Amino acid sequence: MENEHSRLQVGLAAFAGLLDEFRRGNIAHRRREKATMDRHTAELCQMWDQRFPGFPQERFAYASAGGVRRRGVRDAYLKTIIVELLEAEQHNLPSRTVVNPACVIGRHARDVARRLRDFRVIATDIFPWSNRLYERAILRRSPENYTFHQDDIFEPQVQVPPSAVIFFGACGSLSDAAMDYTIRTGCPYLMCRTCCHDNIGGNTQITKKLTLLNWFFRFKNLSYSWARKRLKGHYFSARYSAEQYPRSRAARSMSNSKEFMEISRNSVDSDICRAIIDLDRYLYLIENRYDVWYKGELFIATGTTQLNAHCPPFARMTEKDRSFKQA
Numbered sequence: 460m461e462n463e464h465s466r467l468q469v470g471l472a473a474f475a476g477l478l479d480e481f482r483r484g485n486i487a488h489r490r491r492e493k494a495t496m497d498r499h500t501a502e503l504c505q506m507w508d509q510r511f512p513g514f515p516q517e518r519f520a521y522a523s524a525g526g527v528r529r530r531g532v533r534d535a536y537l538k539t540i541i542v543e544l545l546e547a548e549q550h551n552l553p554s555r556t557v558v559n560p561a562c563v564i565g566r567h568a569r570d571v572a573r574r575l576r577d578f579r580v581i582a583t584d585i586f587p588w589s590n591r592l593y594e595r596a597i598l599r600r601s602p603e604n605y606t607f608h609q610d611d612i613f614e615p616q617v618q619v620p621p622s623a624v625i626f627f628g629a630c631g632s633l634s635d636a637a638m639d640y641t642i643r644t645g646c647p648y649l650m651c652r653t654c655c656h657d658n659i660g661g662n663t664q665i666t667k668k669l670t671l672l673n674w675f676f677r678f679k680n681l682s683y684s685w686a687r688k689r690l691k692g693h694y695f696s697a698r699y700s701a702e703q704y705p706r707s708r709a710a711r712s713m714s715n716s717k718e719f720m721e722i723s724r725n726s727v728d729s730d731i732c733r734a735i736i737d738l739d740r741y742l743y744l745i746e747n748r749y750d751v752w753y754k755g756e757l758f759i760a761t762g763t764t765q766l767n768a769h770c771p772p773f774a775r776m777t778e779k780d781r782s783f784k785q786a
């Protein structure tokens with residue numbers, strides 16, 4: 460409880476500090492942003508470093524084309540944490556099932572499956588063709604403990620209660636839906652990296668700036684706008700509309716959805732804006748009784764002792780979820 464309390468205080472302080480910087484317009488200047496981020500997230504990062512040493516220090520700021528390229532370095536580090544944690548905890552888990560929503564081609568899920576032979580790894584994505592084509596393209600066979608299911612994370616149908624939900628860059632509200640899936644299934648572990656903060660709440664607009672990254676994201680959002688109109692469930696859902704942000708009660712007492720959409724529109728060129736959106740998620744997970752660690756868009760959340768001891772898998776699911784399980 461004490462732990463939970465101090466995590467909440469540290470998260471709140473970082474959130475409030477960065478929100479204040481946003482309101483003053485102190486964003487989107489790379490060198491100044493780094494100093495501001497270091498100042499407001501020092502304690503949060505220290506908590507992470509103590510628990511998960513070895514965070515790859517970036518040569519580039521995240522808000523740059525180079526920073527996007529280096530997401531893979533953080534994914535590799537995250538996978539090491541996932542494998543080590545689940546290996547160590549395997550005898551205390553309710554099941555040995557890992558679910559990876561929005562897996563795209565399933566390369567990370569296959570890698571985790573190869574390294575965790577005693578676990579079943581279920582990769583899901585609304586669009587099945589990327590995984591199918593990848594399967595045909597690679598010469599190596601998929602590990603036997605790896606399966607793929609076509610699934611919409613906004614309306615998840617996968618019936619197995621997972622022991623860990625993992626993802627490596629789930630765009631915008633897909634990250635929030637995967638977090639809700641973790642909470643609803645009473646899953647004890649969430650280990651993930653968020654991305655495309657400009658797409659929360661159905662947003663596809665970004666503030667214009669003459670950088671390679673900004674142009675790349677503008678182009679990406681053209682295709683996302685097309686997907687939003689034509690492809691039901693892809694990337695956007697009415698359940699995660701602008702009014703649903705901020706997500707945490709704590710953040711709602713300090714901000715509102717109008718401001719959050721403005722933060723989202725600025726998030727491509729600003730680590731501060733992305734951290735504000737992530738810290739709201741951090742607070743939301745704590746409010747849902749998870750212990751959370753956060754650094755550089757990476758989250759590790761573990762069900763608190765009460766959750767593990769008194770809340771069996773599916774106990775926190777809705778009626779609708781239960782009927783999927785029984786069907």
Ligand SMILES: C[S@@+](CC[C@H](N)C(=O)[O-])C[C@H]1O[C@@H](n2cnc3c(N)ncnc32)[C@H](O)[C@@H]1O
Binds near residue numbers: 589654
């Ligand atoms: C841009 S990719 C994320 C890429 C990721 N950063 C990576 O490098 O592997 C987003 C993926 O989310 C999937 N997706 C979109 N809407 C979804 C939904 N409602 N449920 C599950 N997956 C969805 C897309 O099909 C796509 O494969």
